[in-house]
Amino acid sequence: MVSEAERREDLLARVERFHGVSFEQVLGEIEYLRDAGDSVIAGGSLAYGFGNHLSDLDLLVAGPTTVESSPVPLEHFVGSLRVDVWKFAQGLIEETFDRAEEALASESPLLGSFGDLHHEDELKLLHRIAFGVLLDGEGLEPAGERDYCSLASGLVVREYAERMRASALLAQLALRADRPIAAVVNARLAVEEALNAAVVRRGLPFSGDKWLRERLANQTADLASVYKPFRQLPENPARDAPRFVEEAVAVCTEKWALDLDIDALVPAARWRNTDLQVMEVGTDRLLLSARFGALWSLNESEVETWHRLVSVGAVEPDATWDLGECDAEALILCLRLHEHGLLGLHWTNGVALGNLEGMRSVGHEADRR
């Protein structure tokens, strides 16, 4: 077990080695941001021990009496070291943990509500608090009996389990819609999401998707072999997508004991319209999204399919309807519209942590180590 002091020393030595920059220089650069009582906490890849000489240093300035918060990172340069600083009043951080607690207790989907694929700011913020390296100050005292680590980990596990579920569904739908590249891309994503959840479940801090393979190679070697067959998409997706998707779904199912078969997932999923409507212009049938200024010509069969969707209430802007109400043709049309960003995919329920059998097995492995 590495002590807090050792982690701090390791981080400072790394920064010194990569950039010739001292701890005092970094603190001096951001001093103007600190209010009385603010602590400085380092998170991100450098603090978690795998950042390289081009990694930036992510710092959080926070305290019980912080005057002004800045959720947008403030960028600084100390020599060649880029320092991104977020500033939060502890009250705001506790509010985010409050929401995390509520979200984990709720049956509603979590998916994306703490940051989407590209903007995982809140997930990372919670992990900086839970797993960050205290550089200066007293640190943050959790409110009440709150366990920062457990909440932050639970949130990522749940988020990634829900992403995995969505990716597994999209992979299988894409196969049916004869969209092999979409199928294999989503199949690989599902495996990566399953493994990201497993890594965090083992008590390691969340560091985003880009570090997954490094962490598999260096911190969770038993999971690296699970990933190996999925590192590269098939050269010929049109031929090999069915096998690739099947194997990916099987791996995810085995890791997390969730039924990810398309027939099991469809009843919990809903499409959401943007503002699509079919316009009749003479003999032409045009699918219009006024919001995006987009227009498509539909053939007769697609028009019929659209009319069946209208009968289940799909026509209104932002209307939602169950995937289970779609026949085979409608599912394919909807998948194609989703692939164009014109239908959203939503879920009627989240993946409760208690349902994740994999939580127990992955956790036990961690305990044994």
Place this chain on the structure above:
Amino acid sequence: MKPIDVDARRYAWCRGHALWIVGMPTHIFLEDIQGAQRAGQDGLLRYAARMIGDACAVALNVALNYERPIPSAAMRSSWALERLQGHELWQPCWELIRGTEASADEVVARCERLVDRVCVIVGEMPNILTPEGHYPAIAMARDWIKLMDAVGEKAPLPYNWTLPT
């Protein structure tokens, strides 16, 4: 005077998004692969290369075909590649998205070549990650936001980065 053969809203939206997709994430991912190459972090290198392939395909599709909206991250590779069929940069984008097993040096070279070629089509964006590029990038973002505001489109960046509130 040279006309731009697409309506003003679509031009501003598509070119603005294409530039930012290439301008911000690809600079970040290029930096990631360079850092990963030097540190021998093969996993990071190949992930970043994949993201560069994805970002370049999407930016090209938006800039060349004026396609909008941009789908979710999980669907946008296949969406972009479908519309880029026949384009000379389809293959380099697909190889990176697929996940190449080429040597680290070769992967870095391929990524740099692809980004260079895409920038010729989409436009150059100052590197926001560098001291010399940070403020020029913010200034360029401000220009794009002004254009998008003028045509009634929402810009792809937080307004509080670039405009006083």
